[in-house]
Amino acid sequence: MAVQIEEGASRRHVLDCAARLFRHEGYAAVSLRDIAAESGMKAGSLYYHFESKDVIVIEVLDTGVRRVHEAVEAALAGLPGSASIARKIEAAIQAHLRALHEAGDYTSANIRIFGQVPPSVRKSHMPSRRSYEALWSTLLSAGVTSGELRGDIDLVTLRAFLLGAMNTSLDWLEPRSGAVARIARDLCSIVLNGASASRRVRPASSGV
Amino acid sequence: MAVQIEEGASRRHVLDCAARLFRHEGYAAVSLRDIAAESGMKAGSLYYHFESKDVIVIEVLDTGVRRVHEAVEAALAGLPGSASIARKIEAAIQAHLRALHEAGDYTSANIRIFGQVPPSVRKSHMPSRRSYEALWSTLLSAGVTSGELRGDIDLVTLRAFLLGAMNTSLDWLEPRSGAVARIARDLCSIVLNGASASRRVRPASSGV
Protein backbone atom coordinates (compact mmCIF):
# COMPACT_ATOMS: atom_id res chain seq x y z
CA MET A 1 0.00 0.00 0.00
CA ALA A 2 2.63 2.49 1.05
CA VAL A 3 4.59 1.35 -1.96
CA GLN A 4 1.73 2.23 -4.25
CA ILE A 5 1.31 5.63 -2.67
CA GLU A 6 4.97 6.42 -3.19
CA GLU A 7 5.13 4.81 -6.60
CA GLY A 8 4.10 7.79 -8.72
CA ALA A 9 5.04 10.51 -6.28
CA SER A 10 7.78 12.17 -8.27
CA ARG A 11 5.86 11.64 -11.48
CA ARG A 12 2.96 13.51 -9.90
CA HIS A 13 5.35 16.19 -8.70
CA VAL A 14 6.58 16.78 -12.24
CA LEU A 15 3.01 17.08 -13.48
CA ASP A 16 2.19 19.59 -10.74
CA CYS A 17 5.15 21.72 -11.79
CA ALA A 18 4.29 21.41 -15.47
CA ALA A 19 0.70 22.46 -14.84
CA ARG A 20 1.83 25.52 -12.90
CA LEU A 21 4.20 26.57 -15.68
CA PHE A 22 1.72 25.93 -18.49
CA ARG A 23 -0.89 27.95 -16.64
CA HIS A 24 1.26 31.03 -16.41
CA GLU A 25 3.53 30.82 -19.46
CA GLY A 26 1.51 28.99 -22.08
CA TYR A 27 2.35 25.82 -23.96
CA ALA A 28 5.14 26.73 -26.38
CA ALA A 29 6.94 28.98 -23.91
CA VAL A 30 7.55 26.10 -21.50
CA SER A 31 10.43 23.82 -22.39
CA LEU A 32 11.32 20.46 -20.90
CA ARG A 33 14.28 22.20 -19.29
CA ASP A 34 11.89 24.61 -17.59
CA ILE A 35 9.72 21.77 -16.30
CA ALA A 36 12.77 19.91 -15.08
CA ALA A 37 14.20 22.95 -13.30
CA GLU A 38 10.86 23.63 -11.60
CA SER A 39 10.80 20.00 -10.49
CA GLY A 40 14.36 20.08 -9.16
CA MET A 41 15.62 17.83 -11.93
CA LYS A 42 17.59 17.90 -15.15
CA ALA A 43 15.88 17.64 -18.52
CA GLY A 44 17.13 14.16 -19.35
CA SER A 45 15.69 12.74 -16.15
CA LEU A 46 12.15 13.47 -17.25
CA TYR A 47 12.39 10.68 -19.79
CA TYR A 48 12.51 8.13 -17.04
CA HIS A 49 8.92 9.13 -16.13
CA PHE A 50 7.51 10.27 -19.47
CA GLU A 51 8.24 9.17 -22.98
CA SER A 52 7.72 12.60 -24.56
CA LYS A 53 6.61 16.17 -23.91
CA ASP A 54 3.25 15.36 -25.50
CA VAL A 55 2.53 12.74 -22.84
CA ILE A 56 3.06 15.33 -20.11
CA VAL A 57 0.83 17.87 -21.80
CA ILE A 58 -1.97 15.40 -22.43
CA GLU A 59 -1.96 14.29 -18.81
CA VAL A 60 -2.13 17.90 -17.61
CA LEU A 61 -5.01 18.63 -19.98
CA ASP A 62 -6.99 15.53 -19.00
CA THR A 63 -6.49 16.17 -15.29
CA GLY A 64 -7.73 19.74 -15.68
CA VAL A 65 -11.01 18.73 -17.27
CA ARG A 66 -11.48 15.83 -14.89
CA ARG A 67 -11.25 18.11 -11.84
CA VAL A 68 -13.84 20.52 -13.17
CA HIS A 69 -16.04 17.60 -14.18
CA GLU A 70 -15.82 16.05 -10.73
CA ALA A 71 -16.43 19.36 -8.97
CA VAL A 72 -19.59 19.98 -10.98
CA GLU A 73 -20.81 16.43 -10.50
CA ALA A 74 -20.25 16.72 -6.76
CA ALA A 75 -22.15 20.00 -6.62
CA LEU A 76 -25.09 18.48 -8.47
CA ALA A 77 -25.02 15.39 -6.28
CA GLY A 78 -25.32 17.66 -3.26
CA LEU A 79 -28.71 18.92 -4.39
CA PRO A 80 -31.98 17.10 -3.75
CA GLY A 81 -33.25 15.33 -6.85
CA SER A 82 -36.31 17.54 -6.71
CA ALA A 83 -34.28 20.73 -7.12
CA SER A 84 -35.28 22.98 -10.00
CA ILE A 85 -33.17 23.15 -13.13
CA ALA A 86 -32.44 26.74 -12.27
CA ARG A 87 -30.90 25.68 -8.98
CA LYS A 88 -28.94 22.92 -10.67
CA ILE A 89 -27.57 25.26 -13.32
CA GLU A 90 -26.64 27.81 -10.69
CA ALA A 91 -24.81 25.15 -8.68
CA ALA A 92 -23.03 23.89 -11.78
CA ILE A 93 -21.93 27.38 -12.83
CA GLN A 94 -20.71 28.10 -9.32
CA ALA A 95 -18.75 24.84 -9.18
CA HIS A 96 -17.26 25.29 -12.63
CA LEU A 97 -16.05 28.82 -11.87
CA ARG A 98 -14.71 27.85 -8.46
CA ALA A 99 -12.79 24.93 -9.96
CA LEU A 100 -11.39 27.21 -12.63
CA HIS A 101 -10.30 30.01 -10.33
CA GLU A 102 -9.63 28.36 -7.02
CA ALA A 103 -8.87 24.68 -7.56
CA GLY A 104 -5.38 25.03 -8.83
CA ASP A 105 -3.18 24.94 -11.87
CA TYR A 106 -4.49 22.01 -13.88
CA THR A 107 -7.87 23.57 -14.56
CA SER A 108 -6.43 26.95 -15.50
CA ALA A 109 -3.69 25.39 -17.60
CA ASN A 110 -6.27 23.38 -19.52
CA ILE A 111 -8.20 26.44 -20.66
CA ARG A 112 -5.08 28.44 -21.27
CA ILE A 113 -3.12 26.03 -23.46
CA PHE A 114 -5.83 24.00 -25.17
CA GLY A 115 -5.75 26.22 -28.23
CA GLN A 116 -1.95 26.11 -28.39
CA VAL A 117 -1.13 22.41 -28.40
CA PRO A 118 -0.39 20.42 -31.55
CA PRO A 119 -3.39 18.80 -33.27
CA SER A 120 -2.30 15.31 -32.24
CA VAL A 121 -2.33 16.31 -28.57
CA ARG A 122 -5.70 17.98 -28.89
CA LYS A 123 -7.10 14.87 -30.51
CA SER A 124 -5.95 12.67 -27.65
CA HIS A 125 -7.54 15.04 -25.16
CA MET A 126 -10.91 15.39 -26.88
CA PRO A 127 -12.66 12.42 -25.21
CA SER A 128 -12.28 14.09 -21.81
CA ARG A 129 -13.80 17.27 -23.17
CA ARG A 130 -16.67 15.49 -24.86
CA SER A 131 -17.47 13.67 -21.66
CA TYR A 132 -17.73 16.90 -19.70
CA GLU A 133 -19.77 18.62 -22.39
CA ALA A 134 -22.20 15.70 -22.26
CA LEU A 135 -22.91 16.50 -18.61
CA TRP A 136 -24.08 19.97 -19.61
CA SER A 137 -26.07 18.70 -22.54
CA THR A 138 -27.91 16.32 -20.25
CA LEU A 139 -28.59 19.08 -17.75
CA LEU A 140 -29.91 21.52 -20.34
CA SER A 141 -31.97 18.90 -22.15
CA ALA A 142 -33.63 17.96 -18.90
CA GLY A 143 -34.55 21.60 -18.45
CA VAL A 144 -36.20 21.75 -21.85
CA THR A 145 -38.05 18.48 -21.28
CA SER A 146 -39.41 19.66 -17.94
CA GLY A 147 -40.51 22.96 -19.48
CA GLU A 148 -38.23 25.08 -17.31
CA LEU A 149 -36.03 26.12 -20.23
CA ARG A 150 -37.14 27.56 -23.53
CA GLY A 151 -37.43 25.10 -26.38
CA ASP A 152 -36.65 27.58 -29.13
CA ILE A 153 -32.92 27.93 -28.52
CA ASP A 154 -30.37 25.55 -29.95
CA LEU A 155 -28.90 23.76 -26.93
CA VAL A 156 -25.51 23.27 -28.52
CA THR A 157 -25.29 27.01 -28.95
CA LEU A 158 -26.44 27.67 -25.41
CA ARG A 159 -23.97 25.20 -23.95
CA ALA A 160 -21.10 26.55 -26.01
CA PHE A 161 -21.81 30.13 -24.99
CA LEU A 162 -22.12 29.21 -21.35
CA LEU A 163 -18.85 27.29 -21.26
CA GLY A 164 -17.14 29.91 -23.41
CA ALA A 165 -18.28 32.74 -21.19
CA MET A 166 -17.17 30.96 -18.04
CA ASN A 167 -13.79 29.93 -19.42
CA THR A 168 -12.84 33.35 -20.73
CA SER A 169 -13.34 34.75 -17.24
CA LEU A 170 -9.80 33.47 -16.67
CA ASP A 171 -8.55 36.20 -18.98
CA TRP A 172 -9.88 39.17 -17.07
CA LEU A 173 -11.05 38.21 -13.59
CA GLU A 174 -8.57 38.93 -10.85
CA PRO A 175 -9.27 36.33 -8.19
CA ARG A 176 -10.16 38.50 -5.24
CA SER A 177 -12.12 37.08 -2.37
CA GLY A 178 -15.79 36.85 -3.12
CA ALA A 179 -15.28 37.85 -6.74
CA VAL A 180 -15.96 34.37 -8.08
CA ALA A 181 -19.22 34.09 -6.19
CA ARG A 182 -20.38 37.43 -7.52
CA ILE A 183 -19.47 36.55 -11.10
CA ALA A 184 -21.25 33.23 -10.82
CA ARG A 185 -24.38 34.96 -9.55
CA ASP A 186 -24.31 37.55 -12.34
CA LEU A 187 -23.70 35.05 -15.12
CA CYS A 188 -26.40 32.79 -13.76
CA SER A 189 -28.84 35.67 -13.63
CA ILE A 190 -28.03 36.75 -17.17
CA VAL A 191 -28.27 33.31 -18.68
CA LEU A 192 -31.21 31.98 -16.69
CA ASN A 193 -33.48 34.93 -17.11
CA GLY A 194 -32.85 34.59 -20.79
CA ALA A 195 -33.03 30.86 -21.11
CA SER A 196 -35.74 30.14 -18.60
CA ALA A 197 -39.23 29.43 -19.92
CA SER A 198 -40.81 31.39 -17.09
CA ARG A 199 -40.72 35.16 -16.99
CA ARG A 200 -38.04 36.99 -15.03
CA VAL A 201 -38.48 36.37 -11.35
CA ARG A 202 -37.31 39.67 -9.94
CA PRO A 203 -37.75 42.70 -12.15
CA ALA A 204 -34.92 45.22 -12.06
CA SER A 205 -35.47 47.80 -9.39
CA SER A 206 -33.75 50.66 -11.13
CA GLY A 207 -34.79 53.59 -9.02
CA VAL A 208 -36.18 54.43 -5.61
CA MET B 1 -0.57 58.50 -56.01
CA ALA B 2 0.02 55.25 -57.87
CA VAL B 3 3.39 55.17 -56.20
CA GLN B 4 1.80 55.29 -52.77
CA ILE B 5 -0.63 52.50 -53.63
CA GLU B 6 2.20 50.22 -54.70
CA GLU B 7 4.50 51.33 -51.92
CA GLY B 8 3.41 48.86 -49.27
CA ALA B 9 1.99 46.19 -51.54
CA SER B 10 4.42 43.41 -50.76
CA ARG B 11 4.50 44.42 -47.12
CA ARG B 12 0.72 44.03 -47.05
CA HIS B 13 1.07 40.71 -48.86
CA VAL B 14 3.39 39.40 -46.17
CA LEU B 15 0.94 40.46 -43.46
CA ASP B 16 -1.92 38.72 -45.28
CA CYS B 17 0.10 35.50 -45.38
CA ALA B 18 1.15 35.84 -41.75
CA ALA B 19 -2.45 36.38 -40.63
CA ARG B 20 -3.59 33.30 -42.53
CA LEU B 21 -0.87 31.16 -40.96
CA PHE B 22 -1.38 32.52 -37.42
CA ARG B 23 -5.10 31.89 -37.72
CA HIS B 24 -4.68 28.23 -38.50
CA GLU B 25 -1.43 27.25 -36.79
CA GLY B 26 -1.20 29.52 -33.77
CA TYR B 27 1.58 31.91 -32.83
CA ALA B 28 4.55 29.80 -31.77
CA ALA B 29 4.02 27.21 -34.50
CA VAL B 30 4.56 29.79 -37.24
CA SER B 31 8.19 30.66 -37.95
CA LEU B 32 9.57 33.46 -40.08
CA ARG B 33 10.54 30.79 -42.58
CA ASP B 34 6.90 29.72 -42.80
CA ILE B 35 5.72 33.28 -43.33
CA ALA B 36 8.40 33.85 -45.94
CA ALA B 37 7.58 30.64 -47.80
CA GLU B 38 3.88 31.48 -47.81
CA SER B 39 4.75 34.89 -49.20
CA GLY B 40 7.03 33.50 -51.90
CA MET B 41 10.15 34.81 -50.23
CA LYS B 42 13.11 33.70 -48.16
CA ALA B 43 13.29 34.36 -44.44
CA GLY B 44 16.03 36.96 -44.61
CA SER B 45 14.05 39.09 -47.05
CA LEU B 46 11.38 39.78 -44.46
CA TYR B 47 13.78 42.05 -42.61
CA TYR B 48 13.69 44.53 -45.43
CA HIS B 49 9.99 45.13 -44.59
CA PHE B 50 9.87 44.42 -40.85
CA GLU B 51 12.44 44.87 -38.17
CA SER B 52 11.38 41.82 -36.11
CA LYS B 53 8.81 39.07 -35.81
CA ASP B 54 7.12 41.02 -33.04
CA VAL B 55 6.39 43.90 -35.39
CA ILE B 56 4.60 41.53 -37.76
CA VAL B 57 2.56 39.99 -34.99
CA ILE B 58 1.54 43.32 -33.49
CA GLU B 59 0.41 44.60 -36.86
CA VAL B 60 -1.69 41.47 -37.45
CA LEU B 61 -3.25 41.79 -34.00
CA ASP B 62 -4.05 45.49 -34.35
CA THR B 63 -5.53 45.01 -37.81
CA GLY B 64 -7.77 42.22 -36.53
CA VAL B 65 -9.31 44.33 -33.78
CA ARG B 66 -9.58 47.36 -36.02
CA ARG B 67 -11.64 45.48 -38.59
CA VAL B 68 -14.09 44.20 -36.02
CA HIS B 69 -14.26 47.64 -34.47
CA GLU B 70 -14.99 49.29 -37.82
CA ALA B 71 -17.57 46.68 -38.75
CA VAL B 72 -19.48 47.20 -35.51
CA GLU B 73 -19.25 50.98 -35.77
CA ALA B 74 -20.58 50.83 -39.33
CA ALA B 75 -23.47 48.62 -38.26
CA LEU B 76 -24.41 51.03 -35.49
CA ALA B 77 -24.08 54.02 -37.80
CA GLY B 78 -26.56 52.34 -40.13
CA LEU B 79 -29.29 52.47 -37.50
CA PRO B 80 -31.46 55.50 -36.81
CA GLY B 81 -30.42 57.34 -33.68
CA SER B 82 -33.81 56.58 -32.23
CA ALA B 83 -33.28 52.81 -32.44
CA SER B 84 -33.72 50.90 -29.19
CA ILE B 85 -30.72 49.59 -27.30
CA ALA B 86 -31.94 46.11 -28.03
CA ARG B 87 -31.73 46.76 -31.75
CA LYS B 88 -28.31 48.33 -31.38
CA ILE B 89 -26.98 45.41 -29.38
CA GLU B 90 -28.39 42.96 -31.87
CA ALA B 91 -26.74 44.84 -34.74
CA ALA B 92 -23.44 44.97 -32.87
CA ILE B 93 -23.49 41.25 -32.08
CA GLN B 94 -24.35 40.43 -35.67
CA ALA B 95 -21.53 42.63 -36.99
CA HIS B 96 -18.98 41.29 -34.50
CA LEU B 97 -19.76 37.67 -35.35
CA ARG B 98 -19.78 38.32 -39.09
CA ALA B 99 -16.43 40.06 -38.89
CA LEU B 100 -15.04 37.18 -36.88
CA HIS B 101 -16.28 34.39 -39.10
CA GLU B 102 -16.52 35.91 -42.54
CA ALA B 103 -14.21 38.88 -42.76
CA GLY B 104 -10.98 37.00 -43.09
CA ASP B 105 -7.84 35.94 -41.35
CA TYR B 106 -6.85 38.99 -39.28
CA THR B 107 -9.90 38.87 -37.05
CA SER B 108 -9.67 35.13 -36.45
CA ALA B 109 -5.91 35.28 -35.95
CA ASN B 110 -6.34 37.98 -33.33
CA ILE B 111 -8.61 35.88 -31.13
CA ARG B 112 -6.60 32.75 -31.71
CA ILE B 113 -3.11 33.98 -30.87
CA PHE B 114 -3.75 36.79 -28.39
CA GLY B 115 -3.23 34.45 -25.45
CA GLN B 116 -0.03 33.04 -26.95
CA VAL B 117 2.08 36.07 -27.72
CA PRO B 118 4.87 37.36 -25.46
CA PRO B 119 3.85 39.90 -22.81
CA SER B 120 5.65 42.73 -24.59
CA VAL B 121 3.61 42.12 -27.74
CA ARG B 122 0.39 41.93 -25.80
CA LYS B 123 1.19 45.19 -24.09
CA SER B 124 1.73 46.96 -27.40
CA HIS B 125 -1.58 45.64 -28.65
CA MET B 126 -3.69 46.53 -25.62
CA PRO B 127 -4.65 50.08 -26.65
CA SER B 128 -6.50 48.68 -29.67
CA ARG B 129 -8.38 46.28 -27.44
CA ARG B 130 -9.25 48.91 -24.87
CA SER B 131 -10.59 51.16 -27.56
CA TYR B 132 -12.93 48.48 -28.86
CA GLU B 133 -14.06 47.50 -25.39
CA ALA B 134 -14.91 51.13 -24.73
CA LEU B 135 -17.40 51.01 -27.59
CA TRP B 136 -19.28 48.22 -25.83
CA SER B 137 -19.09 49.92 -22.46
CA THR B 138 -20.63 53.03 -23.96
CA LEU B 139 -23.39 51.01 -25.60
CA LEU B 140 -24.26 49.08 -22.45
CA SER B 141 -24.08 52.13 -20.20
CA ALA B 142 -26.49 53.96 -22.48
CA GLY B 143 -28.87 51.04 -22.09
CA VAL B 144 -28.77 51.27 -18.32
CA THR B 145 -29.19 55.04 -18.36
CA SER B 146 -32.23 54.82 -20.61
CA GLY B 147 -33.73 52.12 -18.41
CA GLU B 148 -33.70 49.46 -21.12
CA LEU B 149 -31.07 47.35 -19.38
CA ARG B 150 -31.08 46.17 -15.81
CA GLY B 151 -29.09 48.23 -13.40
CA ASP B 152 -28.26 45.41 -11.02
CA ILE B 153 -25.65 43.66 -13.16
CA ASP B 154 -22.01 44.68 -13.25
CA LEU B 155 -21.45 46.03 -16.76
CA VAL B 156 -17.82 44.96 -16.90
CA THR B 157 -18.96 41.42 -16.22
CA LEU B 158 -21.70 41.61 -18.81
CA ARG B 159 -19.38 43.01 -21.45
CA ALA B 160 -16.69 40.43 -20.73
CA PHE B 161 -19.14 37.55 -20.95
CA LEU B 162 -20.63 38.86 -24.17
CA LEU B 163 -17.27 39.30 -25.87
CA GLY B 164 -16.00 36.04 -24.44
CA ALA B 165 -19.03 34.11 -25.62
CA MET B 166 -18.80 35.59 -29.11
CA ASN B 167 -15.08 35.04 -29.45
CA THR B 168 -15.09 31.42 -28.38
CA SER B 169 -17.59 30.68 -31.12
CA LEU B 170 -14.48 30.48 -33.30
CA ASP B 171 -13.57 27.27 -31.51
CA TRP B 172 -16.65 25.30 -32.34
CA LEU B 173 -18.75 26.97 -35.03
CA GLU B 174 -18.23 25.60 -38.50
CA PRO B 175 -18.92 28.50 -40.82
CA ARG B 176 -21.79 27.16 -42.87
CA SER B 177 -24.05 29.51 -44.72
CA GLY B 178 -26.59 31.11 -42.46
CA ALA B 179 -25.01 29.65 -39.35
CA VAL B 180 -23.59 32.95 -38.19
CA ALA B 181 -26.94 34.70 -38.50
CA ARG B 182 -28.64 31.99 -36.46
CA ILE B 183 -25.96 32.10 -33.75
CA ALA B 184 -26.19 35.86 -33.55
CA ARG B 185 -29.95 35.66 -33.14
CA ASP B 186 -29.71 33.00 -30.43
CA LEU B 187 -27.01 34.78 -28.46
CA CYS B 188 -28.86 38.04 -28.70
CA SER B 189 -32.03 36.41 -27.47
CA ILE B 190 -30.27 34.75 -24.56
CA VAL B 191 -28.43 37.84 -23.44
CA LEU B 192 -31.11 40.43 -24.06
CA ASN B 193 -33.92 38.58 -22.39
CA GLY B 194 -31.66 38.30 -19.40
CA ALA B 195 -30.11 41.72 -19.42
CA SER B 196 -33.10 43.70 -20.55
CA ALA B 197 -35.03 45.62 -17.91
CA SER B 198 -38.33 44.66 -19.49
CA ARG B 199 -39.82 41.20 -19.19
CA ARG B 200 -39.35 38.66 -21.93
CA VAL B 201 -41.12 39.80 -25.07
CA ARG B 202 -42.18 36.49 -26.54
CA PRO B 203 -42.81 33.64 -24.14
CA ALA B 204 -41.58 30.27 -25.35
CA SER B 205 -44.22 28.51 -27.38
CA SER B 206 -43.22 25.02 -26.48
CA GLY B 207 -46.11 23.04 -27.94
CA VAL B 208 -48.74 23.28 -30.65
Added chain:
DNA sequence: GTCTATAGGATGATAGAC
Protein backbone atom coordinates in the same frame (compact mmCIF):
# COMPACT_ATOMS: atom_id res chain seq x y z
C1' DG C 1 14.28 44.11 -52.88
C1' DT C 2 15.56 39.63 -52.72
C1' DC C 3 18.99 36.38 -52.31
C1' DT C 4 22.63 33.05 -49.81
C1' DA C 5 25.10 32.02 -45.87
C1' DT C 6 25.71 31.87 -41.26
C1' DA C 7 26.04 33.39 -36.47
C1' DG C 8 24.34 32.35 -31.90
C1' DG C 9 21.22 30.12 -29.18
C1' DA C 10 17.25 27.11 -27.68
C1' DT C 11 14.77 22.83 -28.20
C1' DG C 12 13.17 17.68 -27.89
C1' DA C 13 15.20 13.58 -27.44
C1' DT C 14 18.90 9.84 -26.70
C1' DA C 15 23.07 7.26 -24.70
C1' DG C 16 25.50 5.76 -21.16
C1' DA C 17 27.87 6.63 -16.52
C1' DC C 18 26.76 6.32 -11.69
Added chain:
DNA sequence: GTCTATCATCCTATAGAC
Protein backbone atom coordinates in the same frame (compact mmCIF):
# COMPACT_ATOMS: atom_id res chain seq x y z
C1' DG D 1 16.26 7.39 -10.75
C1' DT D 2 19.08 10.95 -11.76
C1' DC D 3 23.00 12.70 -13.84
C1' DT D 4 26.17 14.61 -17.84
C1' DA D 5 27.02 15.05 -22.50
C1' DT D 6 25.56 15.33 -26.89
C1' DC D 7 22.94 14.95 -31.46
C1' DA D 8 20.18 16.87 -34.82
C1' DT D 9 17.20 20.30 -35.68
C1' DC D 10 14.92 24.43 -35.43
C1' DC D 11 14.68 29.38 -34.44
C1' DT D 12 15.42 34.81 -34.92
C1' DA D 13 18.33 37.85 -36.68
C1' DT D 14 22.40 39.76 -39.33
C1' DA D 15 25.92 40.53 -43.19
C1' DG D 16 26.90 41.13 -47.56
C1' DA D 17 26.45 39.69 -52.69
C1' DC D 18 23.62 40.72 -56.62
